Amino acid sequence: MNEVSISEDAVKTIVEKYHGEKSALISILQDVQKEYAFLSKDALNLLSQEMEIPLSSVYEVSTFYNSFSLVPRGRHVIEVCAGTACHVKGGPKLRSRLETELNLECGETTEDRMFTLEEVRCLGCCSLAPVVKVDGDIHAYLEEDKIPGILKNYRNERRQSGEN
Amino acid sequence: MARINNLQDLNKRREQGMASLFPSKTKVMVGEATCGLATGAGLVHKALAEEIEKQKLDIMLRKTGCIGMCYREPLVDVIEPNRPRLTYSRLTPKNVPAFLNQVLEGNHKSKKPYCRIDEDVFIGNGETRRYFSGALPDDLGEVSPMSEIDFYEKQVRIATRNCGYLDPDNIDEYIARGGYFSLRKALSSMQPEEIIEEVIKAGLRGRGGGGFPTGYKWQSCRRAHGEVKYVICNGDEGDPGAYMDRSIMEGDPHSVIEGMIIGAYAIGAHEGYIYVRDEYPFAVNALSLAISQARECGLLGENILDSGFSFDIQIGKGAGAFVCGESTALMASLEGRAGEPRAKYVHTVEHGLKDRPTNLNNVETWANVPVIVGRGSEWFSEIGIENNAGTKVFSLVGNIRNVGLIEVPMGITLREIIYDIGGGTPKGKQFKAVQTGGPSGGCIPKDMLDFPVSYDELSKAGSMMGSGGMIVMDETSCMVDVARYFLRFLESESCGKCVPCREGVYRMRQILDDICVGRGREGDVELLESMSEAIIDGSLCALGGSAPNPVLSTIKSFRDEYDAHIRDKKCPAGVCKELA
Numbered sequence: 001m002n003e004v005s006i007s008e009d010a011v012k013t014i015v016e017k018y019h020g021e022k023s024a025l026i027s028i029l030q031d032v033q034k035e036y037a038f039l040s041k042d043a044l045n046l047l048s049q050e051m052e053i054p055l056s057s058v059y060e061v062s063t064f065y066n067s068f069s070l071v072p073r074g075r076h077v078i079e080v081c082a083g084t085a086c087h088v089k090g091g092p093k094l095r096s097r098l099e100t101e102l103n104l105e106c107g108e109t110t111e112d113r114m115f116t117l118e119e120v121r122c123l124g125c126c127s128l129a130p131v132v133k134v135d136g137d138i139h140a141y142l143e144e145d146k147i148p149g150i151l152k153n154y155r156n157e158r159r160q161s162g163e164n
Numbered sequence: 165m166a167r168i169n170n171l172q173d174l175n176k177r178r179e180q181g182m183a184s185l186f187p188s189k190t191k192v193m194v195g196e197a198t199c200g201l202a203t204g205a206g207l208v209h210k211a212l213a214e215e216i217e218k219q220k221l222d223i224m225l226r227k228t229g230c231i232g233m234c235y236r237e238p239l240v241d242v243i244e245p246n247r248p249r250l251t252y253s254r255l256t257p258k259n260v261p262a263f264l265n266q267v268l269e270g271n272h273k274s275k276k277p278y279c280r281i282d283e284d285v286f287i288g289n290g291e292t293r294r295y296f297s298g299a300l301p302d303d304l305g306e307v308s309p310m311s312e313i314d315f316y317e318k319q320v321r322i323a324t325r326n327c328g329y330l331d332p333d334n335i336d337e338y339i340a341r342g343g344y345f346s347l348r349k350a351l352s353s354m355q356p357e358e359i360i361e362e363v364i365k366a367g368l369r370g371r372g373g374g375g376f377p378t379g380y381k382w383q384s385c386r387r388a389h390g391e392v393k394y395v396i397c398n399g400d401e402g403d404p405g406a407y408m409d410r411s412i413m414e415g416d417p418h419s420v421i422e423g424m425i426i427g428a429y430a431i432g433a434h435e436g437y438i439y440v441r442d443e444y445p446f447a448v449n450a451l452s453l454a455i456s457q458a459r460e461c462g463l464l465g466e467n468i469l470d471s472g473f474s475f476d477i478q479i480g481k482g483a484g485a486f487v488c489g490e491s492t493a494l495m496a497s498l499e500g501r502a503g504e505p506r507a508k509y510v511h512t513v514e515h516g517l518k519d520r521p522t523n524l525n526n527v528e529t530w531a532n533v534p535v536i537v538g539r540g541s542e543w544f545s546e547i548g549i550e551n552n553a554g555t556k557v558f559s560l561v562g563n564i565r566n567v568g569l570i571e572v573p574m575g576i577t578l579r580e581i582i583y584d585i586g587g588g589t590p591k592g593k594q595f596k597a598v599q600t601g602g603p604s605g606g607c608i609p610k611d612m613l614d615f616p617v618s619y620d621e622l623s624k625a626g627s628m629m630g631s632g633g634m635i636v637m638d639e640t641s642c643m644v645d646v647a648r649y650f651l652r653f654l655e656s657e658s659c660g661k662c663v664p665c666r667e668g669v670y671r672m673r674q675i676l677d678d679i680c681v682g683r684g685r686e687g688d689v690e691l692l693e694s695m696s697e698a699i700i701d702g703s704l705c706a707l708g709g710s711a712p713n714p715v716l717s718t719i720k721s722f723r724d725e726y727d728a729h730i731r732d733k734k735c736p737a738g739v740c741k742e743l744a
Contacts, residue, residue: 025500029483082653121402122402122405126561127234136445
């Protein structure tokens with residue numbers, strides 16, 4: 001689970017930014033997740049020590065809230081909106097198509113670590129339903145058949161930027 | 165940014181704001197709230213900026229918030245000296261060069277305006293400002309005024325008064341439209357008790373859905389014992405299908421901030437928090453900028469407007485938990501803990517955040533406050549109906565022609581909203597139900613469309629006002645599936661603290677799953693009803709206490725659909741795959 005090594009200094013800097021305030025735990029976890037894309041066991045241990053909060057409490061908070069992930073996520077995070085308007089306008093079809101195309105179930109990451117598929121409660125873009133958010137971009141009025149093309153674009157993006 | 169200490173300073177900023185709202189040269193405004201950006205407003209803005217730079221044009225380019233016409237996004241407005249403001253819809257980056265040419269040439273060759281605005285009424289202070297004097301230019305006779313478009317005709321915009329009219333990043337424009345004058349009035353000429361009295365007399369009730377009278381809440385908090393008190397703005401807007409608060413936070417953050425400062429002064433609080441859900445990054449940005457501007461101008465921080473009163477606001481971010489919209493859960497989350505609600509026999513106005521007296525109101529409620537103080541309780545209470553004063557913002561979405569954000573006076577009927585404003589269901593499909601109140605609400609069928617929209621009447625219709633999501637469903641929606649959808653939602657969002665909610669909702673969802681795949685049995689509906697009763701009675705917080713509502717309301721109005729699933733193993737709408 002911990003392939004990413006945590007820089008002790010980076011985590012300490014984040015904690016210091018909030019003056020080590022215990023009430024800032026959620027913001028601190030968010031910043032750490034932003035840095036490493038997920039919350040590793042090492043990171044949680046370190047936060048517990050630095051902030052003098054029992055590990056059990058840090059774990060409780062990081063598992064209570066949906067936006068935290070304790071496992072590494074893919075390079076691109078795909079969020080299918082499960083809001084009511086999206087549900088009424090065909091959101092569930094988008095979800096099952098994405099599951100088929102990526103060959104996984106919602107909540108999982110592809111083997112090549114390219115995509116993670118997640119369901120999100122409501123993105124507040126109900127007027128554009130159904131929507132899917134990939135990284136920061138919202139795809140509005142999405143039709144099922146456009147999904148393969150969109151996925152291809154994100155795959156190619158990586159190839160073009162020469163990273164692998 | 166210079167500090168604002170007195171009326172003179174405020175008036176000076178007002179002048180600057182006016183010069184930017186009604187400039188002496190051409191101004192182009194792009195609607196850049198989340199929904200605008202998702203349909204390409206950011207790219208349109210970029211293309212406009214590049215073209216303006218390339219051609220060295222003397223044109224002001226600004227952004228603005230969401231004016232509500234989401235069905236026409238992306239929207240671009242053109243304001244020219246002595247001409248009506250023109251709104252253009254569905255612009256693309258490719259259109260931009262031709263569009264700018266037509267603006268320069270003063271014709272409509274490439275794009276026809278969707279509508280025009282002749283005068284701008286500042287709800288904040290009642291002032292009216294015409295965009296032009298004399299007769300309407302000949303070429304614009306055929307363009308409809310926005311106020312006469314079906315979508316706008318019945319709207320009254322108080323909470324969303326500035327959205328789509330000003331640049332949320334520009335505090336002077338907010339001041340020019342009457343902003344922060346109410347704060348000055350409150351601090352310089354009103355006693356805290358007087359303000360509370362005004363809010364009580366205005367009849368403002370909590371817009372988050374509860375409908376508790378705001379003024380009385382403030383009064384209890386003011387009277388509560390304790391030196392340190394807090395005010396909180398609940399921007400957690402968790403109801404799926406609702407985005408009113410996002411739009412206000414993104415499009416007019418200062419209205420929320422001003423409301424909070426006035427409230428804090430009335431209550432005697434010096435610290436405030438705005439709790440925003442994690443899914444709204446643009447709202448966080450807009451609020452952060454607005455707070456820092458307000459601080460620089462001396463409208464937040466020490467000695468606000470040289471009055472001796474001090475107050476400051478911090479932003480707290482949520483992390484994706486629906487239950488955090490519940491006030492006690494929200495406070496737990498602000499303290500850095502898991503957002504579990506607690507029993508409310510101890511009131512938060514006495515023991516809230518950090519166990520201190522805390523007053524929490526929703527975004528829309530706070531945005532109404534400056535207008536009530538500025539224009540008086542009498543003016544406000546005349547809008548709406550008895551016991552339900554003012555307006556309510558709704559997100560009108562789902563299977564409806566004119567999808568968007570609307571603000572209507574209380575007492576308007578659902579039929580007027582859906583047919584007159586929304587234009588009815590598209591593609592010749594039959595209307596089936598409108599869902600209000602989020603997962604705590606219910607589905608209102610066709611024969612109840614003449615119910616007036618108010619806190620009390622919507623409850624009688626088997627639903628509730630809720631925070632303002634209004635999702636229209638046509639014949640293609642299966643009501644059993646909708647009930648199951650909400651239970652799935654609540655099952656995963658239940659915090660798990662108390663058993664009736666954690667186990668009960670889970671079991672009810674299993675029964676509905678069975679019904680949807682053809683394993684429904686006689687008696688299932690009655691079982692669902694009796695379980696609902698137990699969950700309502702036995703749950704600690706409102707999430708559990710209202711969780712069965714979507715099931716109960718669909719059983720009440722669409723029992724035939726349940727029967728078709730259970731007895732005939734058919735899904736009349738063709739949604740449940742196994743029964744299609």
